Amino acid sequence: MRIKRVIDLAVGAALLVLASPLFLAISFAVAATSPGGVIFRQVRAGLDGRPFEMLKFRTMRDGADSQRGTMAACNETNGHLFKIRDDPRVTPLGRVLRRLSLDELPQLVNVLRGEMSLVGPRPLPLLDSGYGGPARARLSVPPGLTGLWQVSGRSELPWEEMVRLDLYYVHHRSVRMDLAILARTAPAVLTARGAH
Numbered sequence: 001m002r003i004k005r006v007i008d009l010a011v012g013a014a015l016l017v018l019a020s021p022l023f024l025a026i027s028f029a030v031a032a033t034s035p036g037g038v039i040f041r042q043v044r045a046g047l048d049g050r051p052f053e054m055l056k057f058r059t060m061r062d063g064a065d066s067q068r069g070t071m072a073a074c075n076e077t078n079g080h081l082f083k084i085r086d087d088p089r090v091t092p093l094g095r096v097l098r099r100l101s102l103d104e105l106p107q108l109v110n111v112l113r114g115e116m117s118l119v120g121p122r123p124l125p126l127l128d129s130g131y132g133g134p135a136r137a138r139l140s141v142p143p144g145l146t147g148l149w150q151v152s153g154r155s156e157l158p159w160e161e162m163v164r165l166d167l168y169y170v171h172h173r174s175v176r177m178d179l180a181i182l183a184r185t186a187p188a189v190l191t192a193r194g195a196h
Contacts, residue, residue: 003175008118011182012111019105026057026102033093036062039106044123047142051126052115055106059094060087101189107145119178120144121166138166141173151184 027038040058043051090098097103110116116123123143148165149157157165169177 004117004119004178005114007175007178008111008114011118012108016108016112019108022102023105026097026105029093030058034058034061034091043126044143045126045139046115046123047139049139052110052123054116054123055109057097057103057106059091059097059103060089061091104145111145115142117142117144118146119169119181120147121169122147122149122162134167135163137170138163141170146181146185146188148181151181151188154188 030038036058038058040056040060041053042056044054046052094103107116111118120141120143121138148169149162152165153161
């Protein structure tokens with residue numbers, strides 16, 4: 001875990017510096033193309049289920065998160081995932097950011113804060129239930145910016161497969177595996193498989 005944290009700090013800080021011009025450009029673009037804040041904040045379950053505020057560039061119309069309940073019937077996945085391929089709440093710029101995974105860049109701040117790791121299970125929304133049984137083991141490691149699920153198909157995979165991949169990572173994690181997942185992340189992002 002100490003080696004993993006050193007890698008998170010070194011790589012996360014380097015990526016944040018290198019991506020700073022992109023951060024500025026995206027921030028101006030989000031602010032210019034739709035009303036509302038630039039950064040979207042949502043409480044997620046972190047290590048051991050502790051809540052933290054995950055950061056993303058806003059890709060939906062302002063206030064869209066409050067409409068989730070009324071759109072539950074449109075959900076195209078299962079478990080605790082919520083995905084709609086052509087979600088009408090997403091802005092035109094948001095579609096581009098999501099396709100290229102650029103909306104996730106602010107999570108580098110979460111990594112530097114120690115709330116997330118570069119590699120680990122994706123942090124899910126904080127729920128009162130749904131983390132029982134085998135799925136609860138996902139919370140025994142820090143959530144990640146990328147992970148085995150993300151490089152294996154992302155939203156194309158059902159909840160059960162996501163849990164299976166995350167549990168495989170939890171039980172077999174190593175620095176070598178983290179580096180392999182990081183190496184697979186760029187091709188996964190460029191092909192945009194399962195990104196919506």
